Amino acid sequence: MSTVTQVESATPKRPLTLGILAADIDTAFALRLVAGIIDRASALGARTVFLPGHPPSGASEFDRQFNLVFRLPDATAFDGLIVIGTTLQYHLPPKALEAFLSTLPQVPTLCVGFASKIVPSVVNDNYGGFREVVDHLIRQHGCQRIAMIAGPAGQGEADERLAGWRDACADAGLPPAPELVLQGSFSRASGHAAMLSLIERGIAIDAVVAANDEMALGAMACAVERGLHVPQEVRFGGFDDILAAGRLGVGLTTVNQSHYELGSVGVSHLLAAIAGEPAPGLTRVPTRLVRRQSCGCGGFYAQPGALAAKLPERMAGMLEELAVAPEREPHYREAIQLVEQGLSRALVEADFQPLLAAVHAVARDALAAEGHVFGVQALLVAAQRWLIEPRQLTPEAWAAAARWLQQAQIALAGLQDVALQERHRLHSEQAMAFRELLKTRIATFDLRKLLEHLSEALADLRLDTCCIALYSGEARIDSLDDFDLPTQARMLYAFIGGREQPDLHGERFRTHDVLPARAWELAAQSSALIVYPVFHGAEHFGFIVFSVDPVVGGPWETIRDEVSSALKASLLVSELAAARDALRSDLAQAREGQRELADIAHRDELTGLLNRRGFLAEARLRADRLHADGLAAAVIFADLDGLKQINDRHGHAAGDVAIRQAADVLRRGFRAADLIGRIGGDEFVIFTANADPDALAAMRDRIYRLFERASQDLPFTLAGSLGYVVAPPGDAISIEEMLARADTVLYEEKRRRKGAV
Known part of the structure; x- marks a missing residue:
């Protein structure tokens, strides 16, 4: 991996600007990836501009209008691009995704989550991770007939995981029989259907692995419904380590992949390429096997002889395994100490409550600082290896410790669900309040009045930055395929640092710069921005820029929709007023024209x-x-x-x-x-x-x-x-x-x- 110190732009007037192109950034996985990108870029002195379009293959006018943000980057304003192929590859076949990459500006470009043949890429080690879970079932549990529920054929991640299953079986002398391979679609329902097919056809198996956790959980639920005992009669393994994997009575053995690390490594490699270092064609970020009850490991897999004796050494090992960002290390050190103390008390008192209290305290801090408990979940997985010391425990005590850690994972899943529900509720209330404020405060579609009350609405949302830019001249689109963004834009409205910046209103700038230079200076504390197009039907007016907070997210699209609708109505009324005034002044214009003609004569x-x-x-x-x-x-x-x-x-x-x-x-x-x-x-x-x-x-x-x-x-x-x-x-x-x-x-x-x- 490249080691990158803080990088300065070739143009000293501004920091490096990285454009992030994606199809979706508000799923749980995507937000972890976004957090990794923002944290690493900010630590290295670069700013990020997220450009979330819709699937490039979308044929609807709405999709194509949205995807005009993909044309915003150019080689002057952007120093490098990251394409989040993790989501794009679900909508585009490999050739189409490669074709999309070839249309981007000639700046250093890196693809995350998709192994491209034309640009450097950073991906999770899908092949190695999946092979590890299959090897574990074969070597540790003696499985001989392992069924495979594959993902969509032709999808890069699914194909790599299928190859890992085949090679692991072949190397163990277990020819992969065709009847053991079933096709799924990454959904829980498809996993349930695949398991049902195995049972009804009477296929002899002793284990089932699936290309993702959702399918594995669906298959395991089907097995339980049909009276099979897990793991005594059939063992299960998955991939992703989603929170639900540790929630059921039988925890799912799976492969943990760090999307945060994926984004962080991607930024490091891109900045190295911008600095002139040779970029590796393909980098695979290591995954980690998480062994739980579904494979028969009972949730405890650490070998006592391999455990460190001293807490500082164990803590260093955990921090390295968790790939904690430097700025978060103090928080994680404190969290590890709390979990260590809670686990030790629980073992002494033979009571789960001290560990549960410690996990709750750590989770509350994580939710406040990061907006999720994914890091705490990974910490508990690592705790099985680094914090359970060989204290001559009885088998009963070891079983209790394993059970407590599993219960702590379930408690974390519940806390995460509550946090997500609270976030959705807050965003819904914010969106509703935003709409109501605009409706009640603006009795007419006057653009000036709209902008006057927009600041109040944004302040209520506690949003740091919101800027609206309109293209110079009309941008009414007849053919989206041939439409080039206008070269000039003007700042219609600027809200930066939590307050309106009227001095920026009306300022003109290059469209591809996203913001005027003075606005960038004011937004220096917001290292991450997100850009949405402002359009209505076939009319593309410009774009709206928000600050990004991956911890709390934001009702960005709701604001974009409301502003677009209000802007369209205001512009329409303005056009009608202009037409009315034009009719009234026809006679004066005719007289003025006559004077001009006379002057010419x-x-x-x-x-x-x-x-x-x-x-x-x-x-x-x-x-x-x-x-x-x-x-x-x-x-x-x-x-x-x-x-x-x-x-x-x-x-x-x-x-x-x-x-x-x-x-x-x-x-x-x-x-x-x-x-x-x-x-x-x-x-x-x-x-x-x-x-x-x-x-x-x-x-x-x-x-x-x-x-x-x-x-x-x-x-x-x-x-x-x-x-x-x-x-x-x-x-x-x-x-x-x-x-x-x-x-x-x-x-x-x-x-x-x-x-x-």
Whole structure:
């Protein structure tokens, strides 16, 4: 296994970001896996973004809408990906799952729970673990006819466990007879049906193993119903070590697989790959055989000679076997001491109550800190090996100790059931309260009011982070297969650190970044986030981001559903209001359009100045006002010198540049209130008020200097000549007459300048 110290991103501005793709993350197994991923990533300084879609093979619009979250990661925002194949492989055949993996971005990728041929994988040792339980039945109990209830054919884990059964039998010289293999579906009902078939066909067996505990429990229940004694007449073994395996009167011998460790090892390997270390193609996480009464071991399998004598040594061995995370070691050390003390008192007093009290105390702490008692269950399994010392106990005492540990497992199962029921009740109440709050506080579908009351609802849920992002522009999906996520999104609503962050509202960011940079900074304490799509029917609006707590879980999908529905209604009402306002403003828009069209008709396209029509119309109006006010007016005529030579030598594109540069010179040289127009190819006119001849002469010289400066950055000489005429106050001369006089003066100016040269 790779040893990974804290890893820093190649970009020091942010920690490493790991995307976790899965089909389901709220089952008991999945939550243990999630906890392992989050704890290990957090310990190594990486953050995790969970992207829970639906089965990629889903054909419904709802499934396909949900699966758009699988398109969120890209190689810029995500440093690596973990695909939880444990759940995906139940919905996709191996080839389809490999095809799905091949569509992911080109970043280091690792598959957990499915042995991929194209990306590194971390899986439980299904083959070795199942072979161990079969070997145990053969070698320790002398079984010769072991029936196998297999899982779905073609499913990776099921096939590996079937291979473990075959090889264990073959190596022991027990040819696996075809009649001993029965097909199941990983359900308890299929295990019951398989056992019933064995009994009714009269197949001789002395043991039954099943590819998972559910099928094994169903088969064992069928055997008891038909009057068979377990383990005297038939022995049983399973795989998974679910809580129910230790609940029945006869505990099920099984194989314990740590999903927590699976997630933890997966993160370590992925971070090593990101750091440039070579990644092993396939890593198998060891499993552990748990021997209980169903195989005939009586719940006690430790050999007295193999037990350590000192508690610190035994505690170290237990911690290593349990693969306890470093940050949880102090809690587990205390738990081991409590269980040791309770077991010792129980043995001295010949009473189960001291051990039961210790287990209850440890379980309460575990539920508060981790949300489950899976770790305590594993601790009790390990206690059989490490805490029962050889104290010269009588057979009766050994039997009592084994019985107490089994009863403690049953008590744990009950506590876990109560905790799960309480969690479901709490989530249901939270979801109902969330819906009611939105309904009672929001009388209309006003989006602003929805967001105002959302903070209150989220605070009641004690949720740390909830951010809603909408794609920029419309995202109405006609074809999900071809739909690419919009590149830009904006933050509609940000609730981080248990409170609203209004400064982030409206901030735009790259869709694939999931959150704006400032939001990531505020959410630094939430090392794990989960992303759900926000959609309604064929409309995909964006996504909603929550903080993840694998201990308490959360009604994430309920909030997503309520927000999506409310958002759709609010947007619909907004669209209807916009349409109503548009109808009301049609006339104003038409008038504005007419003004815009008129402006276009009066503007020169090349320079943006007024054209002949626009200049004459506006100049006439100004001239009339000046005449009425008794003020003087002036018209300046200007044209470029040598435009034909520029066109001939440098091309007409250069001639266009010269015309635009001349327009800029005139804009800079005259006042903003002056009227400037281009009335011909190289001809410009200016209308100005309150101008006297001396001021106009100074202005003309300034324009000439501006032409010279502009020429310094051009491959040709930019020059122009100006002629002007002044209409004294009260002189009713027309604009056309003034232009004609100014044109005459212009040509006189051209001759003067040529003569001066």
